[in-house]
Amino acid sequence: MKTIVMDSANKYLVVALYENQKCLASLQEEGNRKQSEYAIVYLQKLLQENHLKMSDFDEMVITIGPGSYTGVRVALTIAKTLNATMNIKVKTVSSLKTMAGMKKAISILDARSHKLFLGIYNEGKVIVDDCLINIDEFENYQKQYTDYEIVGDTHLVGIPEKEVDLAKHIYTLSTLEKEIEILLIPKDPNDGKDVIVEIRGAAGGDEGNIFAGDLYRMYVKYAESQGWKIEILEAQDSEAGGYSLISFMIKGEGVYSKLKFESGSHRVQRVPKTETQGRVHTSTATVLVMPEAEEVDFELNPSDLRIDTYRASGAGGQHINKTDSAVRITHIPTGVVTTSQDGRSQHDNRDKAMRAMRTKLYEMKLREQEEAIGSERRSKIGTGDRSEKIRTYNYPQNRVTDHRIGLTIQQLDRIMEGKLDDIIEALMNEDQRLKLLGEEQ
Numbered sequence: 001m002k003t004i005v006m007d008s009a010n011k012y013l014v015v016a017l018y019e020n021q022k023c024l025a026s027l028q029e030e031g032n033r034k035q036s037e038y039a040i041v042y043l044q045k046l047l048q049e050n051h052l053k054m055s056d057f058d059e060m061v062i063t064i065g066p067g068s069y070t071g072v073r074v075a076l077t078i079a080k081t082l083n084a085t086m087n088i089k090v091k092t093v094s095s096l097k098t099m100a101g102m103k104k105a106i107s108i109l110d111a112r113s114h115k116l117f118l119g120i121y122n123e124g125k126v127i128v129d130d131c132l133i134n135i136d137e138f139e140n141y142q143k144q145y146t147d148y149e150i151v152g153d154t155h156l157v158g159i160p161e162k163e164v165d166l167a168k169h170i171y172t173l174s175t176l177e178k179e180i181e182i183l184l185i186p187k188d189p190n191d192g193k194d195v196i197v198e199i200r201g202a203a204g205g206d207e208g209n210i211f212a213g214d215l216y217r218m219y220v221k222y223a224e225s226q227g228w229k230i231e232i233l234e235a236q237d238s239e240a241g242g243y244s245l246i247s248f249m250i251k252g253e254g255v256y257s258k259l260k261f262e263s264g265s266h267r268v269q270r271v272p273k274t275e276t277q278g279r280v281h282t283s284t285a286t287v288l289v290m291p292e293a294e295e296v297d298f299e300l301n302p303s304d305l306r307i308d309t310y311r312a313s314g315a316g317g318q319h320i321n322k323t324d325s326a327v328r329i330t331h332i333p334t335g336v337v338t339t340s341q342d343g344r345s346q347h348d349n350r351d352k353a354m355r356a357m358r359t360k361l362y363e364m365k366l367r368e369q370e371e372a373i374g375s376e377r378r379s380k381i382g383t384g385d386r387s388e389k390i391r392t393y394n395y396p397q398n399r400v401t402d403h404r405i406g407l408t409i410q411q412l413d414r415i416m417e418g419k420l421d422d423i424i425e426a427l428m429n430e431d432q433r434l435k436l437l438g439e440e441q
Contacts, residue, residue, distance in 0.1 A: 009067030204283025213242025221418025228252030293362030
């Protein structure tokens with residue numbers, strides 16, 4: 001995120017360039033020059049010195065007074081022009097608030113005619129709204145807020161002035177406001193839950209199953225990097241490698257909040273091991289991420305369930321193929337089936353299969369609710385339906401593209417090793433942006 005900062009409303013002309021909280025360049029000048037003549041000149045100068053262009057920036061933060069009417073208009077005109085021509089987002093901050101920064105402070109600015117602009121702040125929060133007072137009234141505020149520092153044009157009340165880094169104040173306050181906006185976004189009640197993930201080989205036969213195994217390995221690597229734990233619930237091995245189906249639980253902090261956008265059809269483009277002529281094939285595997293449902297989320301009627309036991313198959317411990325340890329549960333009204341065979345006992349498998357059943361039915365309930373809302377399911381992030389193509393993994397070009405947000409990363413090898421942070425963060429940011437714009441309910 002690149003940000004232009006400008007303050008031309010008062011005696012200091014401030015121009016700065018920021019990128020992800022790092023100041024690239026800054027200018028703060030006091031003088032008698034007209035701000036209207038030099039604001040854009042200094043901005044262009046900083047851009048040239050740092051080999052940057054206006055179009056490189058995502059947002060511009062300006063002060064909007066109180067202060068010089070002409071100075072405010074200059075900054076506003078520049079910001080509105082950049083917004084209209086380059087879609088650069090515009091943010092505004094009070095000049096008084098800028099002087100206070102994150103301090104407990106009484107901010108004052110010269111309003112001429114023996115008057116002051118005054119505002120009182122505590123760590124960016126407004127204590128007393130910006131107002132116009134006579135200088136004679138200032139003492140009353142000073143007595144009431146004795147532990148507050150006085151900043152700004154303090155010479156007007158007999159206090160020596162201190163120069164402050166206004167650009168830093170402006171940028172910090174604009175970032176704080178964004179954080180507050182995000183905090184005000186309604187939270188998904190499922191964000192803190194563990195998840196059950198189902199991956200199935202889809203189009204492409206053996207290659208689809210092999211890719212399902214690759215995706216499983218990718219999510220395991222990512223889970224390990226996050227300190228999460230994985231429990232396999234069901235695994236149907238494919239003869240050529242990978243899985244026709246693998247179901248597993250991921251436990252840890254904030255699992256669903258980070259993985260909920262992974263549901264959908266994942267497409268792979270590569271030369272299969274069985275391909276003799278070197279042709280690139282396209283195959284798919286589907287992913288379904290479901291928040292684990294507790295008993296309080298979804299109550300199961302025992303009479304709706306049929307529970308069968310059978311002998312597990314495949315790799316496993318000594319109990320495999322010797323005892324009826326595997327468990328299959330069928331929800332009769334819906335036909336939903338869950339199984340587990342990787343637990344240490346029949347009791348363990350029954351518990352896992354029951355948790356999976358509760359989660360699947362809870363997920364069906366959520367989908368019904370979301371479909372009723374409508375707009376949320378049609379957002380850019382997607383519906384989360386397994387039939388929806390969300391991402392392409394192109395091996396010949398070492399490229400991953402997330403189609404929902406138009407994100408392309410030329411590091412497929414890193415992605416398949418579980419380095420998913422860039423993709424997941426971009427999806428979460430887009431989700432927040434849509435909610436702030438009111439595109440989701």
